[in-house]
Amino acid sequence: MRLAPRIHDLYVGRNVLATVLVVWLVLLGLDATLALSGEAKNIGTGSYTFGHAVAWTAYTVPRRAYTLFPMAAVIGALMGLGQLAATSELTALRAVGLSRRRIALSVAIALSLLTAMMVVNGETLAPWAQEKADLLKGSAKYETDMAVARYSGLWAREGNTFLNAQTGEEQVDEGGRSRLLLHDVRLYRLDADGRLASLTHAATARHDANGWTLEQVRHDRFGERSATRQAVASERWDSQLDAAALASGLVKPRSLSATELRSNIEYRKRNGLDARDYEDTYWSRWFYPLNVLALCLAAVPFAFGSLRSGGMGKRLFLGMLFALGFLLLQMFFGRMAGALKFDYRIAYALPPIVMLAVSGWLFRRRSS
Known part of the structure; x- marks a missing residue:
């Protein structure tokens, strides 16, 4: 089989790309519209306005395009080949x-071209835009002096005290209550002249129903000509910093590139x-x-045989069934890897292997 592209390769590829792009735009538009309508509940919270909701939705479009592409690819490929089959062009x-x-x-x-674009998008534009969206939403809703630096963690200000946390996460305790846990925390307190009065370092800062607690704490206090150090295992921290605002400002895994992950x-x-x-994200x-390749190859055999007499609804149903089934299978293995603590590479390799095996079996069946 010659690998050099011929005119029929370009014709099939062009038809498939056209339908994939149409399906992709429809799914993306629907998803963005639903996301914007879902933001209505946040309008009026703090300084969050409809303009903020529109901007937040626009910032999330690259990530949504990346997430929706596999589903759009399989549905579009089936619809494109189905159109060729319905007009007997595949038979010709x-x-x-x-x-x-x-x-x-x-x-x-044909699909590899769009896949390559999405891989680049997933490593560049999508993480950057998602980080901007999260920061915009958090700053507007909670009206806090907060910033997120990709390489220096979370920064927040309360009066003359500046907080820096390298990383953190929200957790749920045994009672079902949420709490915020910040790691590698530094508190910089300035005096009235703007000079550094003290530096507090804590291994963790935990916020729960009882307020803030610092653990493995080291205090460094600076005088005119002296410096003192004090270490304590744990202590209360009287702060009015909003834990929800800080949690919204944490850099999420989806906002990082593969290198940063x-x-x-x-x-x-x-x-x-x-x-x-x-x-998991990495x-x-x-x-x-x-995943995109395996999903599309598993669906392609359905363009032959029964789909010659099938309608658009049948092709759309099969495409959605394949895409959703694959995503559910992948989600199941990903959650199992997290719960049972086995290698994520195995969890993410199994679904495409299953789909490629299905594709090979269907090809042999159609050919027999």
Whole structure:
């Protein structure tokens, strides 16, 4: 089989790309509209306005495009090939000697162009825009002096005290109540002249129903010509900083590139912290292209045979069924990897292997 593209490869690829783009835009528009309507409940909270909701939705579009692309690819591929089958063009291509594998290869190459674009988007624009969206929403809703620096963690201000936390997460205790846990926390307190009066370092800062608690604390106080140090195991911290505002400002794994996710995983493992959320996101990025390819190849055989007489509704239903089934299978294995603590690479490799096996079986069945 010659791998050099021919005119029929370009024709099939163009039709598939056109339908994928249309489906993708429809799904993206619907998802963005639902997200914007969901933000209505936040309008009026703090200084959050309709303009903030629109801006937040616009910032999240690159991430939504990245997430929705696999589903759009399989539905669009089925609809594009289904249109060719309904007009007997697939039959004509088969009659001139074009094999099913060649048609599937044409589809895979066409979709690989969009997949490559989404991989670049997932590592550059989508994380950056999502971080901006989270910061915009948190700052407007809670009206706090807060900033997020990608390499220096979370910054917040309360009066003359500045807080810096390298990382953190929200947790649920045994009673079902939520709490915020910040790691590697530094509190910088300035005097009236703007000079550093004290520096407090805590391994963790925990906020729960009882307020703030600092653990493994070290105080450094600076005088005109002296400095003193005091260490305590745990102490209360009288602060009015809003834990919800701080939680909204934490950099989420989805807002990081693969390189930054890897750095965070190493940092958390080095310090004995839970890195499962970061590992989950990290390996999902690596398996993203394989997932798209496996999902589309598993659906392509349905364009032959029964779909010749099937309508658009049937193709759409099968595409959604395949896409949703695959996503549920992938989600199941991902959650199992987190719960049972086995390698995420295995969890993310199993679904595409299953789909590729289904694709091979269907191709053999259609060919027999």
